[in-house]
Amino acid sequence: MLDPNEKAVFDGMVTQLRADDPRLAQRWDRLCRPKRRIRTALAFLLWTTAPLCIVFGGWTGLIVAVVAAAYGAVLYLKRGPGTGETLWPSHRKPRVAD
16 A cells, blocks of 8 residues: 555646646556446346246256346446546545654
8 A cells, every 4th residue: 555645746747647648547447437338238138048047947947047147237227428547546535644
């Protein structure tokens, strides 16, 4: 873990780098956010495998199907724009030790 002073210096360097190179900042932001298409495709994959788990898995398959369907719903609901966080949010203020 970084010392608060080192963290403040690091946050200042990242802020300066974001200001100097906006294309790099855009790439960082994209790395932190999962693709919407991937989440949607994974949700549909989970929903289509849920009935197969019930048919071939019995009671255990039913439990797996419920978990898969619930997680598919979570993925599908999180696919909207602006849900990902950036690596270094610019609105955060560094803490300074007293």
